[in-house]
Each structure stands twice: as structure tokens, then as C-alpha cells.
Amino acid sequence: MELKQTNLAIAFDAVSTGTTTGTALTIAHTCTGADRILFVSVHTNTTTDVITGVTYGGVAMTRVAEQQATSGGAGNLKWTYLYMLVAPASGANNIVISASSSIPMWGYSTSYTGAAQTGQPDSTNSANAASGTGFTITTTTVADNSWVVAGIRNYAANVVGSTNYTVRSAAFPIAIGDSNGPKTPAGSIGQTATSSDGQWNGVQASFAPAVAASTNSNFFQFM
Numbered sequence: 001m002e003l004k005q006t007n008l009a010i011a012f013d014a015v016s017t018g019t020t021t022g023t024a025l026t027i028a029h030t031c032t033g034a035d036r037i038l039f040v041s042v043h044t045n046t047t048t049d050v051i052t053g054v055t056y057g058g059v060a061m062t063r064v065a066e067q068q069a070t071s072g073g074a075g076n077l078k079w080t081y082l083y084m085l086v087a088p089a090s091g092a093n094n095i096v097i098s099a100s101s102s103i104p105m106w107g108y109s110t111s112y113t114g115a116a117q118t119g120q121p122d123s124t125n126s127a128n129a130a131s132g133t134g135f136t137i138t139t140t141t142v143a144d145n146s147w148v149v150a151g152i153r154n155y156a157a158n159v160v161g162s163t164n165y166t167v168r169s170a171a172f173p174i175a176i177g178d179s180n181g182p183k184t185p186a187g188s189i190g191q192t193a194t195s196s197d198g199q200w201n202g203v204q205a206s207f208a209p210a211v212a213a214s215t216n217s218n219f220f221q222f223m
Contacts, residue, residue, distance in 0.1 A: 006212040007145045008035065010182065013111040015168040016095070017176075021104045025097040029056070031088045033113030035210040037120060038088040039064075039153040040098055041151025041176045041203070045104035047077040052100050052118045054083040054107075067126035067201045075155030075173075075199035079198035082151050082203040086120050108176035110149060110168050114210055121205040128201035134162065135200035136191040143208035145182035150191050150205075152177070156198025163192040173198075182209070 013036070018027035031038060040054050040061060049068075054061040061083040069075045097107050123146075125139040137150060152159050152175050159175035161167040166180035170210065175193065183189045183206070191204060 007209040008096045008114045008212055010112055010147045010209050011112040012168070012178065013113050015176065017107065017169050017171070021102065023036040023099050023102050024102040025105050025107050027107050027109060028092060029109045029111065030092045030096050031090050031111045035114050035117060035164045036088050036090065036111060037115035037207055038085045038109060038111045039149050039205070040083040040095055040107055042081040042083065042107045042176045043106040043151065043153055045081045045209055046079065049079060050099045050103060051081055052098045056085050059085065064121055064124045064205045065124050065126045065203045067203050069199050069201040070128050070130045072130065073155065073199050079201055080151055080153050080201045082205055084121060084205065088116050094136045106174050108151060108169055108174065111176065112147065118209050120207050122208040123206045124204065126203040130199060131197055132147050132200065133197050134192055134194045135202065136190045136192040137202045137204050138188060139204055139206055140188045141183045141186040141206040145184050146186065146206040146208045147182060147203055148179040148189055148191060148206045150177060151201055152193045152200065152202035154195040154198050154200050156158055156196035158195060160194045162194050164189055165191040165193050204218045
């Protein structure tokens with residue numbers, strides 16, 4: 001008897017956005033479906049790390065990674081973050097982003113179904129660039145058929161999706177997007193965004209698919 005496991009398919013669920021100047025930003029987001037996962041990309045217009053936490057429906061989210069912009073230029077030392085929550089509550093709930101001081105901040109959230117409910121994220125990376133009309137951030141996935149999500153920021157103009165990067169929502173100067181499909185086989189994957197020449201910074205994470213219940217791949221008939 002051979003037991004066989006099958007990966008379920010990850011699918012995009014929903015996107016929500018918000019912006020404010022203050023110490024807290026509240027964004028309404030609705031998660032649906034099974035095997036859910038939620039990501040929130042946070043961007044601040046400050047040179048210090050003042051984000052103290054993100055919650056969804058009152059549940060604390062995990063900070064995956066953060067990236068400060070390079071020094072010099074209009075985007076001098078500004079921050080981009082990525083937060084994650086496995087098994088977020090279904091239905092409409094509020095994302096609350098908290099800061100230790102009053103600042104301009106943006107929050108972009110995306111949710112997905114068909115994701116593994118343990119062992120997330122699958123891999124992560126962060127990067128920045130002082131200039132350029134294109135920006136690539138690369139990670140190496142571990143699990144076959146993982147998707148990759150990224151929050152990317154540019155200080156010159158709107159961010160446009162390119163290779164392996166489908167923008168789910170964007171407004172100057174930030175965007176959230178994903179690979180819009182699985183990376184198979186597992187390995188290195190770069191996500192590229194384009195814009196006018198300006199400073200870039202971004203954070204990405206891959207997330208693994210849920211696995212279906214084991215099935216018996218051999219059948220025996222006794223006469």
C-alpha cells in the first residue's frame with residue numbers, strides 16, 4: 001500500500017487598502033474560503049521603525065520582515081514591512097496597524113485560500129535599490145507549488161507589475177502583489193516591478209499550499 005499526498009491549489013481571495021496620518025490605521029478586510037492566509041504590507045513615511053504591531057480581528061499578526069530604503073533622495077530611509085496571519089477569521093474584520101508616533105502610513109492587505117496552516121512562511125527576503133526603472137526581489141521557495149507575495153515601494157511614480165509580479169492594488173508610491181500562480185518545481189524566483197527612476201524597497205514571502213489527506217494509490221482485488 002502506498003500513501004500519496006497531493007498539494008491543494010492556492011487561490012487569490014481579496015485585497016483591501018487604507019492610508020492615514022496618525023498612530024493607528026484601520027482597514028476593513030473580508031476573508032473567505034478554506035485554508036486561509038492573510039498578508040499585510042505596511043509602508044511608512046518616516047526614517048525610524050515605529051510600527052509596533054498589526055492585528056486582524058484582534059489577533060496579533062506575525063512580522064515576516066522589514067526593509068528600510070537606501071539613504072539619499074526623496075525616499076530617504078523610509079520603511080516597508082510585511083505581516084502574516086495563518087488561519088485568519090472568516091468574514092469581515094478590521095486590520096489595525098499601530099505606531100508609536102503619529103506618521104503617514106499605508107496598509108495593503110491580500111488574503112488567499114488553499115494555504116498550509118502550519119510552517120508558514122515558506123521563505124522570505126527583503127531588498128532595496130537606490131535607483132532604477134526596474135526592481136527585482138528574489139527568494140528561494142522550499143515547498144513545491146508555493147506562491148510568492150510582495151509589498152514593493154518606489155519614490156518616483158506608481159509601481160507596475162512585471163515578471164512574476166501581478167499587482168493586486170497600487171497607488172503612489174506603493175503596491176502589493178503576488179506571483180499569481182505556483183512556483184514549480186521549488187527554487188529561486190524573482191519578482192520584478194517597474195516604474196520611473198527612483199528609490200525602491202520591498203519585502204516578499206513565499207507561502208506553501210495545503211496538502212490534501214493521504215490517499216491509497218494502490219488497489220488490490222482478491223478473488
